[in-house]
Amino acid sequence: MERAFTVGKDVMIRTSERRDFKRCQQRWAWGWRQGLVPKGPPANALWFGIGIHLALAEWYKGPGLKRGRHPADTWEEYVNGEIAYIRTQKYDGADYSDDEFVEALDLGSAMLKGYMGTYGRDDSWSIIRAEQPFEIQFPRQKVKGEPFLFAGTFDLVYRDLADDDRIKLAEHKSYKQIQTNHLPLDDQTIGYAAAANIMLVMQKVLKRGESIEGITYNILRKALPDSRPKNSDGLYLNKNGSVSKQQPAPYFHREFIERTPAEYTHAFRHMDAEVEQMELLRSREISPTKNPTRDCSWDCAFFDMCQLHERGEDWREYRDAMFKVQDPYADHRYSGKSA
Numbered sequence: 597m598e599r600a601f602t603v604g605k606d607v608m609i610r611t612s613e614r615r616d617f618k619r620c621q622q623r624w625a626w627g628w629r630q631g632l633v634p635k636g637p638p639a640n641a642l643w644f645g646i647g648i649h650l651a652l653a654e655w656y657k658g659p660g661l662k663r664g665r666h667p668a669d670t671w672e673e674y675v676n677g678e679i680a681y682i683r684t685q686k687y688d689g690a691d692y693s694d695d696e697f698v699e700a701l702d703l704g705s706a707m708l709k710g711y712m713g714t715y716g717r718d719d720s721w722s723i724i725r726a727e728q729p730f731e732i733q734f735p736r737q738k739v740k741g742e743p744f745l746f747a748g749t750f751d752l753v754y755r756d757l758a759d760d761d762r763i764k765l766a767e768h769k770s771y772k773q774i775q776t777n778h779l780p781l782d783d784q785t786i787g788y789a790a791a792a793n794i795m796l797v798m799q800k801v802l803k804r805g806e807s808i809e810g811i812t813y814n815i816l817r818k819a820l821p822d823s824r825p826k827n828s829d830g831l832y833l834n835k836n837g838s839v840s841k842q843q844p845a846p847y848f849h850r851e852f853i854e855r856t857p858a859e860y861t862h863a864f865r866h867m868d869a870e871v872e873q874m875e876l877l878r879s880r881e882i883s884p885t886k887n888p889t890r891d892c893s894w895d896c897a898f899f900d901m902c903q904l905h906e907r908g909e910d911w912r913e914y915r916d917a918m919f920k921v922q923d924p925y926a927d928h929r930y931s932g933k934s935a
């Protein structure tokens with residue numbers, strides 16, 4: 597079953613791969629080197645986020661102020677499709693329950709209707725590009741003549757008509773809790789902005805002197821709306837009409853962070869350093885480290901296998917029973933490149 601994935605003569609790096617690599621090298625080795633994917637249905641947070649992105653991509657289709665289909669409609673079609681698919685599948689010989697998909701149908705739908713109620717048509721967002729895949733080639737610092745490819749898809753580039761026509765990248769995020777203190781050093785999204793900037797300059801979509809000046813984090817909280825009545829200030833009321841002391845946390849949050857050319861340069865330097873370390877792991881010059889944290893039990897698909905691996909038990913038998921092998925770079929392969 598063991599297989600070692602790479603992209604062929606060029607080295608590719610993807611944003612989700614960088615996230616896994618920085619979280620834990622062993623997780624990266626299992627997921628991105630061996631291509632191990634759980635045999636069961638996709639993890640909730642993953643498919644939920646994909647659906648929200650699809651829905652917003654359809655809505656902010658552009659160009660300019662043109663808008664597409666209501667995001668709640670796209671969401672419902674997406675989740676119903678997922679449910680229909682899940683019902684045809686058997687995982688490890690057993691039918692998989694579609695309960696969490698059915699529950700998520702209402703949750704995502706309510707979130708997107710609330711989003712539309714909050715932001716309406718976003719009349720100051722003039723769309724330049726939405727949901728754009730990219731592959732950008734960079735020279736490697738220490739391996740002369742060999743580039744690496746940075747591949748991904750950015751959410752949205754728009755001209756903000758309410759902010760001096762500045763060009764911004766928007767990234768949609770759906771979080772259980774809205775937290776933003778990590779955003780100033782969020783080099784993954786900075787990587788998207790840097791790549792989008794290069795691509796749009798090369799395509800002459802951005803004019804001379806124009807650049808993506810920063811990132812708008814467009815955050816939706818994963819929560820059903822509060823059904824209590826509100827007063828004219830938007831505060832939720834008790835049954836007796838008084839203002840409740842229990843006000844929900846915000847459901848939506850947008851935060852714009854300016855980015856500098858230095859940050860874009862650093863984003864590529866970080867990628868180059870990560871590629872270098874990945875290559876050392878691929879060639880087995882170094883062994884992957886593990887980064888066990890209290891989050892492993894919920895944020896890592898390899899949690900059970902990792903424990904067997906640590907105890908020196910037969911983790912390979914577990915691997916072959918519970919995981920399938922899938923090419924992690926499949927979305928970005930093109931002719932001439934092979935595993």
Ligand code: SF4
Pocket residue numbers: 619620621622623886887888889892893896897898899902
């Ligand atoms: S369970 Fe934790 S330590 Fe083990 S591979 Fe996953 S992230 Fe790494």
